[in-house]
Amino acid sequence: MSARTDNDLVARVVAANDTAAYGELIRRHQSQVRNFLRKLTRDPAQADDLAQDCFLHAWEKMSAYSARGSFIGWLLRIAYTTFLQSKRRSHRYAEVLQSAGQVADLESGSYTRDTEEVSDLERLLAVLTDEERAIFVMSYACGLSHREIGESMQMPVGTVKSVIFRGKDKIRTRFEIEDHQHG
Amino acid sequence: MKSKIINMAEKIKDADDRLLEAMLRSEPIIDDGFSDQVIRRIRRRIWVRRLALPVAVVIGGVFAAKPAVQLLTVVSQLSVLIPREFVVMSTTWLPSFPSALLGAMLLAAIMLGLRMIEDE
Numbered sequence: 176m177s178a179r180t181d182n183d184l185v186a187r188v189v190a191a192n193d194t195a196a197y198g199e200l201i202r203r204h205q206s207q208v209r210n211f212l213r214k215l216t217r218d219p220a221q222a223d224d225l226a227q228d229c230f231l232h233a234w235e236k237m238s239a240y241s242a243r244g245s246f247i248g249w250l251l252r253i254a255y256t257t258f259l260q261s262k263r264r265s266h267r268y269a270e271v272l273q274s275a276g277q278v279a280d281l282e283s284g285s286y287t288r289d290t291e292e293v294s295d296l297e298r299l300l301a302v303l304t305d306e307e308r309a310i311f312v313m314s315y316a317c318g319l320s321h322r323e324i325g326e327s328m329q330m331p332v333g334t335v336k337s338v339i340f341r342g343k344d345k346i347r348t349r350f351e352i353e354d355h356q357h358g
Numbered sequence: 359m360k361s362k363i364i365n366m367a368e369k370i371k372d373a374d375d376r377l378l379e380a381m382l383r384s385e386p387i388i389d390d391g392f393s394d395q396v397i398r399r400i401r402r403r404i405w406v407r408r409l410a411l412p413v414a415v416v417i418g419g420v421f422a423a424k425p426a427v428q429l430l431t432v433v434s435q436l437s438v439l440i441p442r443e444f445v446v447m448s449t450t451w452l453p454s455f456p457s458a459l460l461g462a463m464l465l466a467a468i469m470l471g472l473r474m475i476e477d478e
Contacts, residue, residue, distance in 0.1 A: 192404070194397050198394070198397045201392070201393035202389055205387065209392070210384050231400065315375070346374075346378075347374065
């Protein structure tokens with residue numbers, strides 16, 4: 176089963192509702208999908224719940240997968256939509272941000288380039304919009320190419336590039352302000 | 359050629375790109391029963407859908423039983439209008455109501471069984 180390509184497994188799922196083939200697809204991609212959602216939600220438990228919903232939605236929509244783009248790109252698109260739907264429903268994401276006090280930290284916290292660097296950058300990612308953050312995570316954490324991200328987010332490659340450029344600019348500006356404020 | 363240039367441009371990473379990559383990179387998450395959990399939910403969903411129609415038919419049948427009996431009673435009263443020879447002839451080749459019900463239930467059970475075998 177593991178020697179088969181994603182598209183072979185998808186074909187089995189579509190043709191025969193093969194849950195074993197789908198199980199293999201989940202095993203292959205669960206890590207990336209869960210990591211992607213963890214970066215978006217910053218809550219591992221919520222991210223895992225959303226990942227389950229994402230794989231359930233993907234099962235339902237499997238016949239709509241065109242196999243033109245990569246399967247992981249398609250999955251991440253569903254994961255992103257699931258995340259947005261969940262956010263709209265509960266506004267839980269805003270509560271998490273508020274309870275973590277990330278915005279306040281950005282204003283008052285100190286920035287040091289040491290072991291806290293990762294969490295600092297993740298805080299800085301909070302200044303990005305959902306779409307920008309999703310594209311950043313797809314690009315830098317999941318290693319998707321700009322073309323794959325474009326297919327996944329249903330936008331031209333040029334737009335993906337400009338979103339990344341704009342996001343980097345925002346982060347750079349924030350870093351510079353932090354550095355300037357704290358010498 | 360154009361796509362090669364685009365790919366090359368994409369591969370050229372500046373310091374910010376490398377920093378972002380290093381910061382956002384994370385360890386692979388161990389499956390730890392996650393995929394089995396999703397598959398169990400999918401199988402449960404398939405079963406719920408599979409049972410939904412037969413259960414709906416049974417519930418509908420329960421609700422429809424009384425009006426159906428009344429309708430049959432009325433129809434049977436109308437049967438006096440039908441020529442006697444025709445009624446006698448039809449009872450010989452039409453199955454009785456219990457036989458028809460049993461047959462329908464058997465057919466439904468066989469179809470359900472075949473679908474289960476097909477999905478396993």
